[in-house]
Amino acid sequence: MQVQTDTTPRRNRCSLCRQVxxxxxxxxxxxxxxxxxxxxxxxxxxxxxxxxxxxxQQETQRDNQYxxxxxxxxxxxxxxxxxxxxxxxDSQPTTVVPRSGPTVRERKxxxxxxxxxxxxxxxxxxxxxxxxxxxx
Ligand SMILES: [Zn+2]
Numbered sequence: 001m002q003v004q005t006d007t008t009p010r011r012n013r014c015s016l017c018r019q020v021x022x023x024x025x026x027x028x029x030x031x032x033x034x035x036x037x038x039x040x041x042x043x044x045x046x047x048x049x050x051x052x053x054x055x056x057q058q059e060t061q062r063d064n065q066y067x068x069x070x071x072x073x074x075x076x077x078x079x080x081x082x083x084x085x086x087x088x089x090d091s092q093p094t095t096v097v098p099r100s101g102p103t104v105r106e107r108k109x110x111x112x113x114x115x116x117x118x119x120x121x122x123x124x125x126x127x128x129x130x131x132x133x134x135x136x
Contacts, residue, residue: 018042071117071125078110078129085135106132 015024017034018041027034086101102110113120113128120128 013041067118067122070122071114074126074129075110075114078133081133085133102132 012020014020014022014027014034016027016031017029017037019029019037022028029037082102110129110132113125113132117125
């Protein structure tokens with residue numbers, strides 16, 4: 001009998017029954033038994049792969065959720081900053097201020113940036129949001 005030197009488990013397996021220690025030429029199992037074992041092995045492999053995929057998906061989901069929360073938090077901060085700015089401006093009745101809050105155009109731009117935030121690098125996203133509340 002030939003000694004198997006291949007260390008890859010998949011290659012060491014009998015192609016009929018997927019068990020280790022022999023090959024298809026000297027498979028000790030009947031065709032029926034070999035088929036049953038092969039199906040069981042393949043099912044188990046598929047389950048393992050599915051579990052790995054699910055785990056990866058969950059990790060990706062967690063990352064996405066974290067990013068979404070982070071972005072939503074920045075957005076909330078910007079809105080809050082705008083409201084406070086507006087409140088300061090409104091509390092000075094003698095001063096006539098034509099623009100207290102963000103303009104329609106600025107709000108639209110903020111919306112566009114927020115809706116497409118997934119495509120914008122974090123640093124740039126914050127810079128753009130900050131730039132939109134700058135008042136001269
Ligand atoms: Zn076999």
